[in-house]
Amino acid sequence: MGHDGTRERVHRTPGAVPGPADQGHRTPRPPDDAAGPVAGERGAGAGGTRLMGRALTLAYERRVVAEELTVAIPDGSFTVIVGPNACGKSTLLRALARMLRPRSGTVLLDGRDIHAQATRTVARTLGLLPQSSIAPEGIRVADLVARGRHPHQGLFRQWSADDERVVQESMAATGVAELAGAHVDELSGGQRQRVWIAMALAQETPLLLLDEPTTYLDIAHQIDVLDLCARLQREQGRTLVAVLHDLNHAARYADHLIAMRGGRVVAEGAPAEVVTAERVEEVFGLPCRVIDDPETGTPLVVPAARR
Template sequence: MKHEPRPGGDARLSGSGLTLAYDKRTITRDLDVVVPDGSFTVIVGPNACGKSTLLRALARILRPSAGSVVLDGEPIAGWPAKKLARTLGLLPQSSIAPEGISVADLVARGRYPHQGLLRQWSKEDERVVGESMAATGVEALADRSVDELSGGQRQRVWIAMALAQQTPLLLLDEPTTYLDIAHQIEILDLCARLHEEGRTVVAVLHDLNHAARYATHMIAMRDGRIVAEGEPAEVVTADLVETVFGLPCRVIDCPETGTPLVVPAARTRTPALS
């Protein structure tokens, strides 16, 4: 299914004045964020800076203490659950599958938002589930129990379920967790294809070079604040990397893609004792 961006690139998803907290611990305060429609937006920043917290708020998993998230011009808090699940898909950072469920059955749950009294399981649902498993390389695991899988295999199954929702907006919290380098690139290439087909993709990534390579729009966070945003070439500079991550580095052009490539400064070696 091809999803057409809105005319003029207007943002479908945004947040204003967001104060986000867990119990009494405030993570962000009065935060404004706009996800450009049709973008591949990547949120980066050091651990515990608020990246995943912001993504949870955009997906209506976390209710803001103040401010609001708006989707298609309406506060997301008022959206009916099934309508929201047909519009916005989420891959959380950690997911728990029902005990004993098979891979195929878990991926099929991504079709639930499309079911109803007058629309039961169909050949179209079967096709979408098969394509989602093929796209993430888990079709050979269809009959296996999710409990039996490795961390990387489970991660790809959860991504397949998110794909099966066929939502125009897809939010991914660290989608490359548990994956080796080859599977990381496969998943990010898949995300890039989904973006090229018209989906708006938002991902939290730890690897700054991956973020710079794939993003069309980057948001850099530190201490619950957005400190920079824009195209990767505008955001990923040596000064910003040192400010946000505390890492002295050089930023060069990637020889493969021309995107920014962060090269950490060499460690200063101490003289050997004689």
């Protein structure tokens, strides 16, 4: 909450939510009153899947990253995309989040082209935590989290008691409630990451995409963030999609894995089906053994010793 005890000043900032519609892509946007499905409405996606990419060709100017790429995100899952550097996993996430327009193919959200839907509609359905987030200088934790409510505001819908409740619940869920009055730029890396997740939660989207949410965090904070993500998926029924570099973290926390190499999906399914010694060597070029994690029973990759 601001020093004046209100949130009003937060909601006068244009483009307040750094979600899929506000991350710097320059794709032409439809007006907010363009025809689109009501948030939460089921579309015609495969098997009830709310988010999928169909026959995607993804490119940055002349560099093609992936061609004819098709993926479907299971509803209610914690899906993790893994693969070596430059394989296209973050590019795929950007496309699913409407940050990158496919050169060809379609990203479907609730059965409709995500680029044909109103910006505000998408922002009420799909939230994004990008790889690098920069908070406005001097902003306090509660004010940053409150920006997650921007898609729910409008000309005739201003800040309400329900908005305040959601902000408080989001901070409590991520363990940052006691930091509400602190300046974001004074927090540790792990604390800042929890604040950004709280802001994404305050957006109240059933779909949440996270691009390398554990980058730059030490091992303890990595586990804290992943435990939090798993709890959100399990207790709130949200669909989470994350890009992770650590294969053992992915195998421990995901219930659906997508393994990529060279811009294509090599394998997908449950971690026990995807993470095998043969598959790890195929995808990462890493000779290894795969054993049961003694803590969780999930696959654990042990690299072969170098001789």
